[in-house]
Structure formats: structure tokens, C-alpha cells
Amino acid sequence: SNQITKMLAKVWLKTFSLIACGAFVAAASPINATRSTCQQKSYRVYNNVGVTFMEAWRRCQWNGHRLATVNSEADSKLLEAAIGASSNKTGPWWIAGTDQGSEGNFIWISTNVAVGFGTGYENFYPTQPDNAGGAEDCMEIGRWGGVRWNDAPCGWKQRYICEQVRPC
Numbered sequence: 013s014n015q016i017t018k019m020l021a022k023v024w025l026k027t028f029s030l031i032a033c034g035a036f037v038a039a040a041s042p043i044n045a046t047r048s049t050c051q052q053k054s055y056r057v058y059n060n061v062g063v064t065f066m067e068a069w070r071r072c073q074w075n076g077h078r079l080a081t082v083n084s085e086a087d088s089k090l091l092e093a094a095i096g097a098s099s100n101k102t103g104p105w106w107i108a109g110t111d112q113g114s115e116g117n118f119i120w121i122s123t124n125v126a127v128g129f130g131t132g133y134e135n136f137y138p139t140q141p142d143n144a145g146g147a148e149d150c151m152e153i154g155r156w157g158g159v160r161w162n163d164a165p166c167g168w169k170q171r172y173i174c175e176q177v178r179p180c
Contacts, residue, residue, distance in 0.1 A: 068172035103154015
């Protein structure tokens, strides 16, 4: 099932890439890449363009990465270091959390795993997520500084953070 999903995503991505050829040939260059000590995960902060949540997800894929997930305090510290080393340290940025499929039940769209699954780790700002106006289904960080999470409307145009995961 997971293999079929990956194959379909690749076919869709190649088809969409051919259709949108000129629009994303010069995709954003990463401003910063910070790696964990075992080189397993690295974050790339894209500060040069504001895009919707779904476009951020697609752009990460087009660059051979995925929209950032944060599964532990160590990931959060690595993400904070990547932002700290970037050209623009003021958020917000999109990361991979969304509850579009089921309000209040966030998943990482990049991995299709429930936020906190297996780790219990969550890092929302106090009183968040709040689904303000009934229209906040996508996760951002940095709205009020730092790397705490907030839910926001998916159609907002914001910068984004991708990750690359490699075996140690």
C-alpha cells in the first residue's frame, strides 16, 4: 500500500512537473542546511518566496526533500539552529502538519504519520491549535518567534522549511 502510494505520487509529480515546466525550473535555493550529529535529518529553510501550504509541500518534493516534520525536542533544537543560521530569522514558515482530513487530528503530510505518534511529542503554542474562524488546518512555526507550532489557513503564502532524511 505504501509502495503503491509512493509510485502514484512519483507519476503524479512527473506529470505535474511536465505541465508546470517553466514555473518551477528555477526552484528556490536553500538558504541554510543544518544536520543532526548522525547526519540522519537536515532542515533547509527557504526564505526567498511565500507559497501556500500545498505548494510548499510540492516544492520540497521537487527539490528531493519533504516538508519538515518535528518528532522530538532534538528535532526542534535542530530546526531552531537552521532558522538561526538562515538569512531571515523571523517567521512564520510552513512545516508538514495538517488536520485537513479530520479536524483536531494532525498528521505529518510528508510521512502520513499522526503528529506525536510513537513519541507523544507536540510543541504547539499555548491555546493552539484553535482552528480560528473554522479555517486553520495547516501547521506553521515562528508566528510569535521560536519554533512552537500554530495552526493557520492553508492558503496563506508563507516561507517554508524542508527536510532531508538519510540513514545514519
